[in-house]
Amino acid sequence: xxxxxxxxxxxxxxxxxxxxxxxxxxxxxxxxxxxxxxxxxxxxxxxxxxxxxxxxxxxxxxxxxxxxxxxxxxxxxxxxxxxxxxxxxxxxxxxxxxxxxxxxxxxxxxxxxxxxxxxxxxxxxxxxxxxxxxxxxxxxxxxxxxxxxxxxxxxxxxxxxxx
Amino acid sequence: xxxxxxxxxxxxxxxxxxxxxxxxxxxxxxxxxxxxxxxxxxxxxxxxxxxxxxxxxxxxxxxxxxxxxxxxxxxxxxxxxxxxxxxxxxxxxxxxxxxxxxxxxxxxxxxxxxxxxxxxxxxxxxxxxxxxxxxxxxxxxxxxxxxxxxxxxxxxxxxxxxx
Numbered sequence: 001x002x003x004x005x006x007x008x009x010x011x012x013x014x015x016x017x018x019x020x021x022x023x024x025x026x027x028x029x030x031x032x033x034x035x036x037x038x039x040x041x042x043x044x045x046x047x048x049x050x051x052x053x054x055x056x057x058x059x060x061x062x063x064x065x066x067x068x069x070x071x072x073x074x075x076x077x078x079x080x081x082x083x084x085x086x087x088x089x090x091x092x093x094x095x096x097x098x099x100x101x102x103x104x105x106x107x108x109x110x111x112x113x114x115x116x117x118x119x120x121x122x123x124x125x126x127x128x129x130x131x132x133x134x135x136x137x138x139x140x141x142x143x144x145x146x147x148x149x150x151x152x153x154x155x156x157x158x159x160x161x162x163x
Numbered sequence: 164x165x166x167x168x169x170x171x172x173x174x175x176x177x178x179x180x181x182x183x184x185x186x187x188x189x190x191x192x193x194x195x196x197x198x199x200x201x202x203x204x205x206x207x208x209x210x211x212x213x214x215x216x217x218x219x220x221x222x223x224x225x226x227x228x229x230x231x232x233x234x235x236x237x238x239x240x241x242x243x244x245x246x247x248x249x250x251x252x253x254x255x256x257x258x259x260x261x262x263x264x265x266x267x268x269x270x271x272x273x274x275x276x277x278x279x280x281x282x283x284x285x286x287x288x289x290x291x292x293x294x295x296x297x298x299x300x301x302x303x304x305x306x307x308x309x310x311x312x313x314x315x316x317x318x319x320x321x322x323x324x325x326x
Contacts, residue, residue, distance in 0.1 A: 006175065006176050006177035006180070006269050007175050007177060008175060008273040009172035009174070009175055010174055010176050010178075010179055010276045010291045010294075011172070011173050011174035011179075011291065012169065012171060012172055013169050013170070013173050014169035014170060015173075015291075016173055016174075017169070019295065023299075044207055044313065044314055045310055045312075045313030045315075045316075046313060047310065047313050106169050110171040113171065113173045123323075128173045128174065131173075132182065133323070136302055137322070139299055139302040139303050139306070140302050140305070140306040140309075140322060141306060142303070142306070143302070143303040143304060143305070143307045144309060144310050146303075146307060147207050147208055147210065147307050147310040148208075148310075149208075150207070150209060150210055151207055151208035152208075159300070159303060160286075160296070
C-alpha cells in the first residue's frame, strides 16, 4: 500500500512556464484561425469579440510576471490606450510578449511564488495563485473563442496540440 | 539582482488537488446554472450540450487519478452506458466523484507523477501532464458552457470564485 504523498512537488517554475507557453502557442493559433473582421467584431450572447479577450491575456501576462517578480503592481488597465486594430498587430504584440515572458519569468525569485501580495489593488494571494489564474483565465476565454469559431463554421485548432 | 530559480517547486500534489477541486466547485455551479432541458439539449455552433461535456469530465477525472496511481488504464468510454439524464442525477454523480477524488488522489505514489505511461492507449506522457490535462480540459469546456449560458440570457457563475 502506497503512503500518501501530498507534499511531493509536482511542478517547478520551469515546468509552469513551459506549460503556459504551450497554452500560449495554442491561443496564438486560435487568434490566427479567426477571419480578421470576425476577430474584432464577432461574438455570441453579447460577449466580447475574441480580440478583446486576447488583449486581456496580453494585459495580464507580463504585468503579472513583473508583479510577482518585484512586488510592484501597476494599473492593469494602464496599457488600454494602445490597442492593436489588426490581426497582424495583435500577433506582433503576442510574439513580443512571448519573448518577454521567457526572459522575465525565470527571474522571479524563489520566495516570491509563495509570498502574498495585494494584486492590482484587488486580490490578496500568493504569487503562484496569481500566475495560475492568468493561465486558467486564458484557457477559459480561449474555450469561448472556440465556440465563436464553431458558430462561424470554422474548425478550431486541436486543444491537445501545444507545440 | 535575483538569480534565476527555475527549479523551485511551485506546486505540491496537495496544492494540485485543492486547485482542481476549486475548479470542480465552479463547474458544479455552472451545471446548476443551466435550466434542466437546456443542460441536455442546448448548444451553439453544432457543439455538444453542456451535460455531455460535464460527463466527459466525469469519465476522465477518477479514471485518470486511478490510472496515474496504479499504471492501469482502462477504456475511457467504458462508463458510457450509464449516462444520467437529469440534472439531479448528474450532480449526484459529480458529488460522488468529488469524494472519490479526495480519497484516491492522495494515494498516488510520489514517483508516479513523473512516470510515463501510455494513457488510454493514446498519449504517452508523465502522470502530472495527464492530471493537468484533465483540469485544463475542464476549464476549456466550462468556458464554452459560459457562452451557452450567455446565449440563453443567463449570468454564469463568477470565474474567480472557487469556494
